[in-house]
Amino acid sequence: MPDARFDETIHAPLRLRICGLLRRVDRLDFALLRDTLGVSDATLSKHVRTLSDAGYVTSRKTASAGRSDARRVMWLALTAGGRTAFDAHVRALQEIAGPSS
Secondary structure (H helix, E strand, C coil), rough: CCCCCCHHHHHHHHHHCCCCHHCCCEEEEEEHHHHHHCCCCCCCCHHHHHHCCCCEEEEEEEEECCCCCCEEEEEECCCCHHHHHHHHHHHHHHHCCCCCC
């Protein structure tokens, strides 16, 4: 279990939600993540780029099996480092919040 460590990159509300959603799955479709968060493509792209630049998120495009055109699906996933950083950040938040009564 990682030591508690507050992470400014993850802590921004939308990035925290992105990491929280990605933590539960192996990968998630960009469009599904966008719709779940209720944000625009541009907003999600900006935050994913920040997480990617930090080494926390990877993206991969694949052909869409359900489409006959050339559109591709972008899959997002937390890296091993991203999972560790997110878990450490959650532990730091738990320490800040203190024990529940």
